[in-house]
Amino acid sequence: MNRLAIAALAAGALVTGALVGCNASTGGALIKLPMSVGGTGTSTFTTPLGWTVTLRAARIALGPWYFNVNKQPSTTTAQSGVVIIQATEQRVVDPLDATLVPLTGGADGESGEAFTVDIGLLPPDDRQSDADRGLLGSSQAYVEGTAIKGAATVPFAGFVQIDSSLATPQVPLQVLQRVSGASVDLTFVSSEQQLMMRVDPTHWFDRTDFGQLLSGQPSDAGVYTWTNTSSFHSNLLTGIKSLEGVYLFTLEGP
DSSP states (O other), X not given: OHHHHHHHHHHHHHHHHHHHHHHHOOOOOEEEEXXXXXXXXXXXXXXXXXXXXXEXXXXXXXXXXXXXXXXXXXXXXXXXXXXXXXXXXXXXXXXXXXXXXXXXXXXXEEOEEEEEEEEEOOOOOTTSOHHHHHHHTTOSEEEEEEEEXXXXXXXXXXXXXXXXXXXXXXXXXXXXXXXXXXXXXXXXXXXOOEEEEEEOGGGGGTTOOGGGXXXXXXXXXXXXXXXXXXXXXXXXXXXXXXXXXXXXXXXXXX
């Protein structure tokens, strides 16, 4: 089912890009380039709300990726603008590991300049490792660590899971399950290039108040968690979907 969902996203992007391209074609050369993904390796940081966070574990399932020539594509439709580069695989990324891992199929499309990228947020498909699928299950992300502010220490662990019941005709599930238009500034050319993406988890927590977790009961191991209907989860998901600072793209080559 998850593989079908990714295929549906890919088909939707190609069809929409082709339709829009009839009126706004970039006219670029057809290209294919390797793409790798990884984390920044950052595990300890202080949030804007003053919490010092140390992450012990983190995972996020990302992909497919669609790079758009439009600076402000729609955030409420399945796809808009002109997609010039796509990478249709999914990959579970460990933001705490700075190792770049290649996508088997790389990315392809046509040359031109991209200003935004849509990134799928789907549960892991059956091509991901058993360990990652076992950890995430039907969720999109997992975080575990400790947050400290003054005298308060909050051990935490929990999942990010997009609630399909929130989908509406105006905002379909396909829109909920993506990062809609993260900022990039990439110029794809016909000569050899490599595309790289790193995930910076520090901005996931820009709006989270770990003090909210203290109103609940910790587990037997003393760890606090949350539900996907809580305001903590909502703020964490907003951070994961941030359009600035979380998903960092670079191109290497001529």
